Amino acid sequence: MTTPLRNQPPSVTVDTVALTIKNHQLQVLITKRKDEPFCERWSLVGDLVDAQIDKSLEETAQRTLVESIGVKAPHLEQYQTIGNTKRDPRGFSTSTIYFALIHAESVHLKSEKIKAEVKWASIHGNQIKETLAFDHAEILAGCIERIRSKVMYTTLPVYLLPQAFTLSELQQAYEIIMDKKIERKSFHRRMLGANLLQKTGEKKHSGRRPAAIYELIDRDNAHYFSRNIGQSF
Amino acid sequence: MTTPLRNQPPSVTVDTVALTIKNHQLQVLITKRKDEPFCERWSLVGDLVDAQIDKSLEETAQRTLVESIGVKAPHLEQYQTIGNTKRDPRGFSTSTIYFALIHAESVHLKSEKIKAEVKWASIHGNQIKETLAFDHAEILAGCIERIRSKVMYTTLPVYLLPQAFTLSELQQAYEIIMDKKIERKSFHRRMLGANLLQKTGEKKHSGRRPAAIYELIDRDNAHYFSRNIGQSF
DNA sequence: GGAATAGTGTCTCTGAGACACTATCTA
């Protein structure tokens, strides 16, 4: 069944590290494999590129996300491509890895069947407790590392939140990804000084004093700051 | 000859944006294609992955570099992977793009035959004057853009220089890539304050006052600064 | 000595870190 068949053209797959924040934790979407090799093992969401269906690698990523959680990712970004003869017993295999940032509430795992095959796994450090197929654990770890460093100078965490949010919620998203507290004043100065956000005029009345609700002025382009946040001296 | 043959597995190629500094200009290695499509057109250096020869995508990149300039790249870094049905008339094609930073003097195009097929092209802005095959012009532009922004917070330009160099030479490499002057004092403070360089003890006696010669303490790991340089306020 | 390049001193400015203070809500 899994006899090494070398001298084949490389296989082309796309896998996605789909991240969300649930229960104040960073979580990644994983799915049970239904085919050999690693049948029944958890893995990142992905598939072989189907040139009949997918017009691009990004479409493969979005297709597999829709197949597992029913929605496209609002933010999808290519992480890197792994390709070698070791990662798949069947021969040279490439996987282009994307990461997707998703607001948890936008996802509803529909049938019970899907719920058994697809789930969110909590990330601790760089990994999850489930054993992943192929080199997916290593890929996940590298991808989390990349995102952690990127968060220090970008606005990536907004894509883990709904379209409108409070500054505290946004700060918490940063803190959960970085696994580190940020100074509230520094955070306000940075976010409000960059002219990225506008007040909706609404207030969020959850805790005590209501918080101003903001939304991105330009949701399509992540902002790059020229200095890092959260590094201390 | 180039009849579209769809319903094939995607083809897997690797292309490299090999950069160097010659004549105070950023230059990219290009090569004349010998096959259809785009036969005789200039293109980035690259090839289909040959699973018989290459154990990984990176090996494909290094193999094609050796084939064209006789040496491996000391710094090779993955940029991104393009994969879609539009870029190649033959069907779904992926190309994993690397960029290589090379010290010009380390390259010697051997035969006259190779010289006719491989050359360095000067980059102006984001492009070169030669027309490139496939989507290579667009890839080149994006890659230069990525490198330009990365230079603002890394030590990438050292890989365009020989193993030992003066601070002025390094600063010039930065300025050529960024196409922008940097304050000499800011540059010295940054480079000497980060504890990345050590004096070899030698002095370079080219112009007037001899300059101290430095080398990287750790040539294998690029350094990331927490603030950008060359952005003015 | 003059020209040119190497290298330093030092002031200003931006923005992060630290932390105390005020403001506004609910119970």
Added chain:
DNA sequence: TAGATAGTGTCTCAGAGACACTATTCC
């Protein structure tokens, strides 16, 4: 009114930008 969270004032500090000054070489 107390407690909690939202939001601000302001000092310090690191490091970039600006620019003048000194140092060392060759002619």
